[in-house]
Amino acid sequence: MIQIIDKPCWPLEAINVLRKEVSDDYDRITSHPEKFGKTETEMEAMFQLYLNYKKEVLPEILDIFSRYDEVKRYLIAEEKKKYDLLMAVAMTALDNNNLESLDAKLLEDQSYQKRCLAIVLAALLEEDIDLDDCALLKEFENPADVIRKMESLELSDDIKLKYMDLYLNMDSFIKVFYKMMEEMIPCLQEHFYLIEEECRHRIEEIRSPMFIEYLQNGSYGVAFEFDEKVIYKVSLNIFQFNSLAFMDMDEGIRNFVLVHVGMYIQELVMEKIKKNLITDSEMTTICKALGDANRYKMLKLFLKNEKMYLQELAKEIGVTPATASHHLTLLIEAELITMLLKEKEKDRKVVYYQANRERLQQLSETFLNMSNMRE
Incomplete structure (x- = not known):
């Protein structure tokens, strides 16, 4: 709920x-x-x-x-x-x-x-x-x-x-x-x-069914699987205006998850998605992320396996979890992968990672536009 x-x-x-x-x-x-x-x-x-x-x-x-x-x-x-x-x-x-x-x-x-x-x-x-x-x-x-x-x-x-x-x-x-x-x-x-x-206006934005849809498909960088048995209280965050935090408070004295939504995150993220933008600085970050054989291999694994968790990924490419975590950080910064938070699995919160297919489609279109550039 x-x-x-x-x-x-x-x-x-x-x-x-x-x-x-x-x-x-x-x-x-x-x-x-x-x-x-x-x-x-x-x-x-x-x-x-x-x-x-x-x-x-x-x-x-x-x-x-x-x-x-x-x-x-x-x-x-x-x-x-x-x-x-x-x-x-x-x-x-x-x-x-x-x-x-x-x-x-x-x-x-x-x-x-x-x-x-x-x-x-x-x-x-x-x-x-x-x-x-x-x-x-x-x-x-x-x-x-x-x-x-x-x-x-x-x-x-x-x-x-x-x-x-x-x-x-x-x-x-x-x-x-x-x-x-x-x-x-x-x-x-x-x-x-x-x-x-302004806060009233931003609260109405997150009342929209599209907000939950964006949370589920990873538009904000994190995809979230909601548990029908858990109460989710969604609160506007004024001073952390560009953040999205899931605060697990359904243990012990608490019985809910607090979803703290930055007041401008909806506009900042959605405007970018609507305009299908990859800026020059972002393209540099993407190229850097893909300029390593392990990270390139990780991205292909995500495309093949849909979702993977850290230890599974580290074992697959033959590195330590700490090294895999470092590579994941760079891929997340480039928005090539997103985190998938699964609320409960065997009574524990689980974090998976998955390819950001929309971002890859943007990248494909950007390269296509570049190939058609003329002086």
Whole structure:
């Protein structure tokens, strides 16, 4: 079942605003408007309301955050992952029935806090655990077990100490985090009028049956097989405007998958598809991706076998999974293959890869047009 959420998921938006201090896709996207089938003027017009909203809320959110040293102390220095902890906590703490706020049980229910902590640690330590398995959950309740897990991972001592400190002080951290969100969310809501009409328009786009069709056929770079037994809550993402994220929250205390859709992804991707575009810079990326014998062999395997998973592919071409993953990354960047997310297979989420046949058709037509070029 698919449910469209009309309002932004404010706790996640607050963390995404903080991320704008570190990185914003705006400059990268607007510097190559032709890649998305737009002129420079059209691109600037599309982003204007977003820029107005960001201009108002970013300084205020950063000012609020500057006063919460109890939260800032747990951030890591690496820019790309700086706010991962806060996003993990925000996702874990969402109200199950109202995605606009955090669950108040966080402040009073210790068993709920422990389960939240287990989810956060699993996310940070990249552990794939079944939170309905009491034995596995108990491992995250025992400091000695958590220390052993951290020591086995390739993390710096600084990060390990931060996470262990967080683990031991989760109760007080949650209370401070909750208080911080109570300041940030009203700030976002106060200025929401600047972009509210635009958000309504973008929500109507994802209400269209075509949106689900695009998700299923991989038009956004990821094809998704929906499970009729799972609830999918689709929410608009303002500040990660060019992203598409499937957040598996149907374990333990959650019972749904959150599909977080960047507010401009529909227009950026669909405009490009409609105009059947492959730009000069993209053609260079494609040629680079195909300029390796292993990657060329991988593409032919995908065309022959329809879909394959990483270990299967690595074995077939005689390389390690890590090497195969590197090759896959380059093929994905060139949009020659897409990921296929299968919701459940033997009670686990499975990721396959498949050829992007529409992209290959575009490539064929581009070469054909080039062959007909005259001075």
